[in-house]
Ligand SMILES: Nc1ncnc2c1ncn2[C@@H]1O[C@H](COP(=O)(O)OP(=O)(O)O)[C@@H](O)[C@H]1O
């Protein structure tokens with residue numbers, strides 16, 4: 232048993248090197264940071280939710296309905312066009328048509344219309360629209376109660392239970408379709424939550440691949456042989472970038488194909504649930520089922536993100552001395568990647584303080600992560616600018632790598648991790 | 656014209672002065688050896704001659720080409736074998752030679768001839784079809800040495816060419832270097848093995864602490880320091 236503990240002790244000492252500890256501590260820091268930002272983010276979910284009401288009926292019944300909404304913790308704004316335009320973020324708009332009260336009074340089912348206007352696909356913004364679906368219950372209850380008070384005939388039980396038909400619609404990126412709101416939200420969420428996973432994996436894998444390859448060439452000294460050969464130094468950098476970009480393109484294509492069929496499956500599952508009032512087709516019309524150009528634009532943004540990561544990774548690989556330290560050398564990239572991946576999944580970037588947004592936008596990968604959201608909202612300009620910015624960062628780091636390669640820095644630069652190492 | 660001329664070479668890594676003003680010349684067809692203990696500055700000097708490190712000060716010329724101005728041109732005249740180098744492990748020996756020939760030689764036919772020559776020089780025979788990751792240290796070293804000389808560089812720079820080789824392999828490598836030098840190739844080699852350089856080189860510079868302590872033929876060094884071998888020479892002058 233003593234020998235066992237001796238061995239365990241040795242293993243722990245061997246495993247707990249700076250190469251392992253540094254990335255671990257760094258990941259902890261990122262999560263702490265994100266936690267801090269989260270705790271500062273506005274009101275908690277489940278609080279009172281705004282709903283814009285357009286009462287075209289103005290009957291005692293519609294008055295009851297509006298009052299009932301307030302009781303359901305929905306913050307009612309009587310709609311004037313100006314309010315809708317001014318309010319940022321997503322909107323839930325309830326329209327009570329003229330003649331609503333009259334129809335109900337005649338014992339006929341009446342319609343109300345609930346429209347979700349999606350302008351922010353941040354996690355909280357989407358969740359808050361979902362909350363506005365509480366309106367449906369509240370309206371039906373208000374009307375039923377109203378009818379019961381009028382001593383409506385008990386024979387009309389089905390009518391009493393469902394006196395109101397809710398017509399749902401979603402407006403997004405200039406498109407408007409009658410689709411069930413809850414299912415649409417689910418679909419949008421699945422799109423914008425799943426894409427970043429793919430992007431995160433592809434970028435991280437490609438970057439690690441390059442850091443490892445540069446570090447391995449340094450360790451094996453195959454790099455020294457190439458550096459002393461008649462090949463131009465810039466050619467070495469460009470070749471490494473091109474080759475790794477090609478492999479990364481393969482990764483991306485594979486993931487995208489997988490993703491598309493996955494998304495197809497997800498939206499296919501949606502269809503039956505929605506079949507009664509809205510078949511699957513309107514999702515495509517809304518631009519929610521991504522079209523081929525949409526995919527292409529996202530793929531371009533992801534590719535730009537990958538190129539950025541590759542050029543940064545070459546520089547990080549230069550700083551790594553050998554394959555063993557390559558892991559630690561990738562840490563800075565991984566931190567940026569995690570930060571720009573996780574934060575938009577947890578926090579509404581559009582509603583964040585300017586400083587936080589600036590920080591996020593400065594990380595080139597954020598643009599790739601948010602590209603799916605922008606494409607869904609038809610904000611193509613934002614995607615284009617993001618691609619340009621990423622291209623700029625890519626060129627800057629490619630130039631830096633080329634510069635490091637052109638002199639002796641590629642061999643002499645390194646992280647000074649000695650500071651961390653326990654004295655031998 | 657000298658194959659290599661080094662004048663007042665100084666190399667600093669930050670605060671550490673690894674090479675403290677050394678000078679020597681290598682003639683065409685000569686095998687010139689830098690010997691000295693670990694940390695003497697041999698590899699540093701060779702890397703600077705191979706154009707992959709920059710001198711802190713001093714002048715270097717490869718066949719009259721100044722390495723500060725004409726490093727790119729000089730690279731087509733020289734070839735460098737790093738200390739303890741590896742090769743691309745997933746390639747076979749033959750694939751590796753083809754790849755490197757493509758890098759050093761533009762003409763396809765000549766590249767083919769280079770590969771054949773290197774395959775012969777490596778002495779690896781059918782093992783050249785195997786992946787490099789299955790090679791022993793000695794096999795890799797011979798493959799890399801064959802690579803270094805296959806394109807007939809005018810100056811070959813070999814850092815510890817025989818370190819880690821067994822006796823037979825080391826003898827083979829020394830024979831190869833001597834034969835190529837007889838054919839006119841110039842060599843700058845380093846070694847911490849003082850006995851081997853007696854057989855390997857025409858002239859020897861003894862390097863310690865970044866300075867050349869003495870430089871002569873092995874016979875001349877032994878005679879002047881009345882020593883039986885270079886190890887004794889080193890012990891005498893290092894005191
Ligand atoms: N890249 C480097 N950075 C800092 N110091 C170095 C570097 N390379 C070598 N040195 C130092 O320079 C000195 C000479 O090293 P080197 O030229 O490798 O000696 P040798 O090849 O004779 O054993 C040693 O003290 C070594 O630690």
Ligand SMILES: [Mg+2]
Pocket residue numbers: 694697698699738
């Ligand atoms: Mg050395």
